[in-house]
Amino acid sequence: MHTVVCIKQVPDSAQIRVHPVHNTIMRQGVPTIINPYDLFALEAALALRDKLGGSVTVLCMGPPMAEDSLRKALTFGADRAVLLTDRYFAGSDTLATSFALSSAIARIGETFGPVDIVFTGKQTIDGDTAQVGPGIAKRLDLNQLTYVSRITDLDTETRQITVERRAEGGVQVLKTALPVLVTMLEGTNEIRRGSLADALRAARAEVTIWNAADAGITELLKCGLRGSPTVVKKVFAPTARADKAALIETDGKNGAQIADALIAAILDRNPALDADLRRLSAGF
Amino acid sequence: MSDAPRQTPAPAASRAGMKKELPERFRSYKHVWVFIEYEHGHIHPVSLELLGEGRKLADKLQVDLAGVLIGGDAAELAEAAQVCFEHGADIAYRVADPVLTHYRNEPYTKALTDLVNTYQPEIVLLGATTLGRDLAGSVATTLLTGLTADCTELAIDDERSLAATRPTFGGSLLCTIHTLNFRPQMATIRPRVMAMPLASPGRTGRIVDHALDMTEIDIITKVLQFIPDRDTQKAQLAYADVVVAGGLGLKSAENFQLVKDLAAVLGAEYGGSRPLVQKGWITADRQIGQTGKTIRPKLYIAAGISGAIQHRVGVEGADMIVAINTDAKAPIFDFAQIGIVANAVELLPVLTAAFRRRLSVHRLAS
Missing domain, CATH: 3.40.50.620 (HUPs)
Structure with a gap:
């Protein structure tokens, strides 16, 4: 069983600051992490390998510094790491990203053995689109399984896979044939602590570094900004509303008086809420 | 995109x-x-x-x-x-x-x-x-x-x-x-x-x-089964009329109970901001904001939530936003209609008591 796990190095969004004047992201000093959603994909792949044998290849597209994230993935127990990096990829939208990644996955298959499952996280925390996974599946003609909460069965003889998938209003149980693309739902497993042996191995391991040509990409027009049908025309901070919140005076009041003043202000602004609250609080 | x-x-x-x-x-x-x-x-x-x-x-x-x-x-x-x-x-x-x-x-x-x-x-x-x-x-x-x-x-x-x-x-x-x-x-x-x-x-x-x-x-993929969610288990945040939510200003997972208490008295749904999911205080289906649920209630009470843009875009459709935060400069006061500069941990219990008094009086009257 050969699985490829796509990971992305993202800025730790909790620590992003916006320049107050220029409305640009202040990246300096913002630590990077593996996109947290991708760790559920990585653990799912590692668990399958432990059970069925085979190997796990982690793949990351990004700047050279993204090698750190791949090395981190190796410490968790991934068998090999491929960094796809080239300035031609700069400014890729989801369509261009899925082109580059699917080309690299095809090349991984040729180089390290046929790929049975491609795993991705549900989405990234910086782009939040959830579009790259389906894009890779379509380009590689893989059966697509998104929002998977559990792989319930994988028969290596018949090459059939059964999963539970989060759908609207319930769980779909789907059965399909390998090769597949799986996007893992968050909270479905917990990434293992890497072993000491894995940490030592990761420190010494060679990360395979490919540029566009190495990944077999000849159509550079499909990469980066030029390969991206979407164009960001404007980046801006939301305008503050002219009227700020009406503040409830708290000086010289005790808690109950403040609470009463707040309720009065709410109902003063929308008297009809009184009936709604009575209905709801009575359990209707 | x-x-x-x-x-x-x-x-x-x-x-x-x-x-x-x-x-x-x-x-x-x-x-x-x-x-x-x-x-x-x-x-x-x-x-x-x-x-x-x-x-x-x-x-x-x-x-x-x-x-x-x-x-x-x-x-x-x-x-x-x-x-x-x-x-x-x-x-x-x-x-x-x-x-x-x-x-x-x-x-x-x-x-x-x-x-x-x-x-x-x-x-x-x-x-x-x-x-x-x-x-x-x-x-x-x-x-x-x-x-x-x-x-x-x-x-x-x-x-x-x-x-x-x-x-x-x-x-x-x-x-x-x-x-x-x-x-x-x-x-x-x-x-x-x-x-x-x-x-x-x-x-x-x-x-x-x-x-x-x-x-x-x-068609290679087959649907073997569909297991519907039991409605009672899932949060109905998106379509709730009244929503109470908490943020990091609550200081601890235990204090999140104060949000649930107020929601229970109001017959409201409850939720929280993204950091609370990351800290494990609430489940992901209760996250309010860009990457969680977008809500459009008649009344939204945000307790201890600073109001980052990703939260703001998830709640801006509310008819009325009431913000409780100790920081008078918190961005949430820029888009809330009613604000109160106070410690949510202290105010929530009295607010819950005040609503309970008011609503039970009404119930007796009717």
């Missing part, structure tokens, strides 16, 4: 400045479409919300609005089509085939892709649900066109181009995205981001049938 937020605004801006003509083959693309999510006998509300928004775009462009109905039973879809007409659609494209009874990526992608290639819409909108996102990514990749995820605002610019605005960089900024040289322009929008349009009973439209041209043997 851009998965990676652009490294710097500079290349994006210079690229946007490049004036490019729409290629000849796309000039005939016209009309606004909404993919109607029809499952288990009913239409997902987000689809009707998008018909309301799509109507505005179609009127601005002076074109028709169509709903796309894909499913197993032609008669059921005809009923759904009538609901679409009453919510603003002029046309319903219907693909009815037994293999489409349950959602599966492969046949639904083929159905929608074939429709787009045949009838050539300029805009296609889908709900950003698990189904809509699963389908949109496949269809946009097949068509090699642009797709913008989780838009919070849609507009038509002076050149008839769709301006799709969404939060970016983890919700700290907004960006406006265009698909300049490809058609259709595709976008997904989360439930409750757009307002539900009023229905016009009796309003009619035209159904256009299209064949799938696929049989069960062609």
